Amino acid sequence: DAGITQSPRHKVTETGTPVTLRCHQTENHRYMYWYRQDPGHGLRLIHYSYGVKDTDKGEVSDGYSVSRSKTEDFLLTLESATSSQTSVYFCAISEPYPSVVSYEQYFGPGTRLTVT
Amino acid sequence: KNEVEQSPQNLTAQEGEFITINCSYSVGISALHWLQQHPGGGIVSLFMLSSGKKKHGRLIATINIQEKHSSLHITASHPRDSAVYICAVRSGEYGNKLVFGAGTILRVKS
Numbered sequence: 242d243a244g245i246t247q248s249p250r251h252k253v254t255e256t257g258t259p260v261t262l263r264c265h266q267t268e269n270h271r272y273m274y275w276y277r278q279d280p281g282h283g284l285r286l287i288h289y290s291y292g293v294k295d296t297d298k299g300e301v302s303d304g305y306s307v308s309r310s311k312t313e314d315f316l317l318t319l320e321s322a323t324s325s326q327t328s329v330y331f332c333a334i335s336e337p338y339p340s341v342v343s344y345e346q347y348f349g350p351g352t353r354l355t356v357t
Numbered sequence: 358k359n360e361v362e363q364s365p366q367n368l369t370a371q372e373g374e375f376i377t378i379n380c381s382y383s384v385g386i387s388a389l390h391w392l393q394q395h396p397g398g399g400i401v402s403l404f405m406l407s408s409g410k411k412k413h414g415r416l417i418a419t420i421n422i423q424e425k426h427s428s429l430h431i432t433a434s435h436p437r438d439s440a441v442y443i444c445a446v447r448s449g450e451y452g453n454k455l456v457f458g459a460g461t462i463l464r465v466k467s
Contacts, residue, residue, distance in 0.1 A: 274454075283361065283443065283457030299454070329398065345390070346455060348400040 244268055245349040247332050253355045260319040262352050264332030266312075272335045273315040274346070275299075275307065277328040284331065290315055322356040329353050360384065360451075363444050363458035370465050376431040378461045380444030383425065390455065391418050391429050392443040400443070403429070434465045 244267030254260050264273060272291055276284040276299075286299030288307040296307050304326060306318045319326055332349040362381045370376050380389070391403040404411050404418040406427075411418050415434075420427040431438055444458040 281459060283359065283445075283459045284455075285457075286454060289454070331400065345402050345405055347402070351398040351400075353398075 245332060245334055245347060247330075247349040247352050249352060250350065251353045253357060254322050255357055256323060257321050260322050260354065260356075262317045262330055262332075262354070264315045264317070264349055266315075266334050268334060268347070269312060270334040270336055270347075271312075273309065274333040274335075275305075275315065275317045276331045276333065277301065277326075278331060278351075279328050287317065287330075319354075322354075324356050327354060327356045359459065360456050361444055361446055361458040363442075363461050365461060366459070367462045368464070370434050370463070372435055372465055372467045374434050374465075376434050376438075376463065376465075378429045378442050378444075378463070380427045380429070380458055381425060382427075382444075382446045382448075384446075384448045384450040386422075386425075386446045386448045387453070388447045389420055389427050390445040390447070391427075392445060394441040394443060394460070396440070403442075431463075436465045436467050439464050 246265045248263045274289040275287040278284050285301045287301055287305050288299055290296045290309040293309055308316045330352045333346045335346045360383055364379045388405055388407045390405050392400050393403050394400045406420050415432045417430040441460040441462050443460045445455040447455055
């Protein structure tokens with residue numbers, strides 16, 4: 242298994258509070274991604290990073306910010322959580338496309354966030 | 358309309374049955390991925406393919422680039438195959454990022 246951990250694994254928070262989710266990798270992969278997974282929808286990209294301090298928005302980035310100060314860590318912040326952000330959040334890593342090795346994505350175990 | 362459509366959304370099979378899950382997409386792609394998500398949430402990659410057919414154990418994945426269609430087959434299905442199967446495509450149209458189908462929920466009964 243790729244060395245990807247997410248913390249916390251479960252969190253319940255109140256509307257309006259800030260929340261930070263952490264993704265940590267030990268694979269030294271250049272690309273890191275944050276997705277959310279909701280019933281009836283496929284995994285949807287929130288933000289991604291293509292290097293330290295290099296990030297870009299995905300299709301559902303409103304209400305989220307990210308930071309990557311080290312290769313191994315990618316943080317997702319909900320500045321003021323809303324009930325619509327209740328979801329399961331997955332981090333993933335990959336090498337860039339095209340890669341001589343592989344550009345498969347490897348997923349973390351997920352974080353279940355409930356905003357009440 | 359989703360860029361990646363999977364069918365069926367839900368599938369219940371008896372142990373031993375041959376199972377097919379379908380994936381259709383609308384743009385030219387560089388690769389298609391099949392992923393498996395077990396209850397409890399972990400997501401693992403089963404196949405990555407850009408043409409033809411790949412086989413791993415009882416799993417077979419095929420792709421028809423001209424028809425923009427892929428199938429995942431499971432032979433001699435077993436209750437441990439119960440999971441959500443997810444199709445995802447990589448395309449220059451999406452900035453070479455993966456776009457995912459909504460998944461097919463498979464339950465295999467013994």
